[in-house]
Amino acid sequence: MSNEAPVGNPNEHLESLSPAPIWHFFRLLCNTPRPSYKEEAILSKIEQFAEQRGFSAERDEGGNLLVKRPATPGYEQVPVVTLQSHVDMVAQADVEHDFTRDPILTEVRDGWLWAKGTTLGADNGIGVAGALAVLADDELVHGPLEALFTVEEETSMGGALRLAPNWLQGRYLLNMDSEDRGEVYIGCAGGVHVKISEHFVEHELDSQWTFLTLSVSGLNGGHSGVEINQQKGSANQLLPRALLAVLDALEEGAVAIASYRGGEMSNAITRSASAVIAVKNADVAAISAQVAELEATLKQELADVDAGVVVTVSDEVPRQAALSAEDSARFIRLLGALPYGVERYSDEVPGVVETSNNIGIVELEGGRLSLDAMVRSLRDSAALALAARIEGLARLGGFSAESSSFYPGWNPIPHSPLLTRFCDIHTQVEGHSPEVKVIHAGLECGIIGAQYPHLEMISFGPTIKGPHSPSERVELAAVEAFWGLLRGTIESLAKDPLPA
Structure with a gap:
């Protein structure tokens, strides 16, 4: 009605x-x-x-x-x-x-x-x-x-x-x-934001490369605090998974990232994300088959919470500048390594999440990376500790990282x-x-x-x-x-x- x-x-x-x-x-x-x-x-x-x-x-x-x-x-x-x-x-x-x-x-x-x-x-x-x-x-x-x-x-x-x-x-x-x-x-x-940034040098690619759009959509999203325990899929976790699969399936140096966009709010579980990538012409068919296989796998894994998940790879898109193969791999592996979801449940309050992280916003455009992750915890010390770990992980990959906007529980x-x-x-x-x-x-x-x-x-x-x-x-x-x-x-x- x-x-x-x-x-x-x-x-x-x-x-x-x-x-x-x-x-x-x-x-x-x-x-x-x-x-x-x-x-x-x-x-x-x-x-x-x-x-x-x-x-x-x-x-x-x-x-x-x-x-x-x-x-x-x-x-x-x-x-x-x-x-x-x-x-x-x-x-x-x-x-x-x-x-x-x-x-x-x-x-x-x-x-x-x-x-x-x-x-x-x-x-x-x-x-x-x-x-x-x-x-x-x-x-x-x-x-x-x-x-x-x-x-x-x-x-x-x-x-x-x-x-x-x-x-x-x-x-x-x-x-x-x-x-x-x-x-x-x-x-x-309480909570704290971790901001990761980098400025990459872009390169023009020759005609041996094909540009494609790889995307994840169809997710329900939701509140990154009260719904983080529901194990919902985050596009900023699943798209990097797809990119890692592509990266590891091809020869070294055969993937370049041109752009990435996922999420609009740091405190919302990301519902969709897309990346423009470049691959060698001969690899296009293999990637399409791999993406279809990954979509079927995710539908099984997320059947109870995000059965509508869709993973697609588009036809050729207009040519554009891209990161080097080395920087592309560094970017993809960073996203794939970031923690997402429940880190620990509370001992004092059974059934309640103590500490978590949400990969809220990831943008790569014109060679500039901006990433905003939101850490929450019932313990201020645990929030700051997880934020420091994420900062350390980013710096190991050569990225700039800092925590900001801390607020107490x-x-x-x-x-x-x-x-x-x-x-x-x-x-x-x-x-x-x-x-x-x-x-x-x-x-x-x-x-x-x-x-x-x-x-x-x-x-x-x-x-x-x-x-x-x-x-x-x-x-x-x-x-x-x-x-x-x-x-x-x-x-x-x-x-x-x-x-x-």
Whole structure:
């Protein structure tokens, strides 16, 4: 069953969904382009909303926005509650879509809200909509509230990392960036990026060489943190595997790389990648047969997670400059050697990934290589150790490498008063206690908590599947429950304050 918005009135159907306050504001978010680094439009609209309601709103030097709502009369002395969410979204599409201009078009399918061929932005748009709905709720009994809207979370955690000191007044922070109904998170992974670069000298090849495009596509992709344990295929792992097979099957010096492109986000499992290669004319037929054999093998290996994987080699493409055979082999072997996926599972939290690496973005164009790998870990020391190992591996191959954009993890406090209160509210709303968990993904709580150590924090949200990919969708019933939990927690903290 599909419930679609008319083309001329984007997402009007969202106004008919429940809970109405959240879907009203989520429509605003869908209709306002907001990829990472392009958050100005949505921040301006939130500021306009705050001005209309008479709330204070200010930005810090990091670009984050803080909106404050005074307490319900009689509750002015209640501790401040901070609502926290990020306004940017991952931009991934299977259709033609300009994320800097076009609205996200949505539809309801069997109890879930989807976007039409793009990421939905429920990560973290539902959290933003929840905060705005709370700020607009005239029936809610509450103490002083502040809503923190951060930027650049999906690319670098940049907003949280640049968060102004001595700005937040809250004692409790409710992060709304988790993605499973019935769960509450009290800890998360930290992370660090490893950037690898090189500038190769290109060469023109004579007529003995044929240029081909080798590509991997048809993968599901997904979130490189919460879905890394699902063993999904990454095109930035599988295409190098194909290139290695070609390299090892031919005589030395018979493969040259002209270009490579795979991935658009460091925190998304790469869905497709392609490389333009040059081989000796006599080897073209052999490569085609080898690629077909590899595709059949991958379909067997990935049958349960990525059965749609496709490996293709094109007909001849226009001639272009390429790396030397020696540099090509060095590049291919580096990609083939990089670790991908789960490095270690946690001993303290059974079943949870402790440390992982995602080969997020690889670009080789005009002889310039740029690679961005994202390491995550529940242990900061383990994240830095794996990053150092990747750096060392790159340098052994003669490449430049450095770690950057480190952000700390969030150490769990299993018996905090805020967690106990939330579990009580959860039992009232859902009829059972939530599962208390630690997530292998970067929540901004770790960064915020490092600067504001007095904050008690929890993270919760509705069920979202397929984040960071065009299969992203959010469960409507879970949003209804999320709204009840959010309102119930805020009201409980006002009417029955926790002991100091």
